[in-house]
Amino acid sequence: MALNRLKEDLRDSDPVDIESYKELGRLYLETLLKNDRHGANNLVLKAVERGMSLQDIYIYIFQESQHEIGRLWESNRITVAQEHYCTAATQNIMSQLYPYIFSTKKIGRLLVATCVGGELHELGARMVADFFEMAGWDTYYLGANTPSESIIKTLESLKADLLAISVSMTFNVAAVKNLIAEIRAEETVKDIRILVGGRPFNVAEDLWRTVKADGFAPDAKRAVEAAEVLLASP
């Protein structure tokens, strides 16, 4: 069995290539779907010990498994409760990695990452914030369902370099557009660079321009790359 072989590999050697990472992602999800979050946690911690980078863990284990969980729910192969269990377990497991993530050398940049009011899917924004931490940024993660007024006050008080807005549900796109308009109308924060991301922006390639963001990234890794380009430009 491929999975048994993988388990052996994880005991005996480092994961060495993308395929083994993807296989590890599948094993992680399979373990969670057996309600074994401790097993899933051990898989991740073992992968860290074996030298798998945190970025790869996020992409090939957390991100891929979350996408697959969405697909499984959509096709009725798992319940909402299972979806929530897996997501909550992944959030807990991500927290276990924070001693590694927050130990990176800082570069003097500050990101605020948030979801708009009404948006309850927060894992994407959290992953983005964690990727920026890994890249040496300080981050201020606001989480799900944050009112525009609070976001603007946060930007004012922190003097952030960048705002990242994540949205999963199409019906929250108008809220992103409205938030950006409110920020642009506020003298103290109007010049902040704004990155957007999430499913609607992946589906409609020019949507980020329509909502008047400064840029878009299809995933957390490329959000960091996009931020570097944005902040380097005048």
Added chain:
Amino acid sequence: MEYYMSESIKLLPVQEKTVKAFAAAMGEITRKATEVAFERSPKKGPERINLKEKYSKGLQMVGHILESVICVGEKALLLDQLDWGKTRLPHEGISPEEVLENLKIYRATIREVLEEKYSSEILPYLDFLITGQEKITRSKG
């Protein structure tokens, strides 16, 4: 059929006052459309249990999606929603034909409730959804 349209037609973001008028009337539109959809449904007996609630939730979602999409004029978002519905809604006991019928009812209700100056901006989005859903029902057959 007057409301069917080509997928190549560009949808433009509507005026802000149209978004506001639609948002203000959304509750009424959903209520009326739900009543009509429930009355017209050919489902019988146990199939009607919770049907009204399901239709109401579905039509509420249509309203919220429309409210967002008319602000940005992005057809791709509507296609994504149709695709999602194609996969998900049969598992909720809602067939593609029911989705199509209820979209048509929603369209008629918008015409009934909103002033023409507002509805004329929003209806092309419904027509696009109806055309897309028509394709889904045909491909299923």
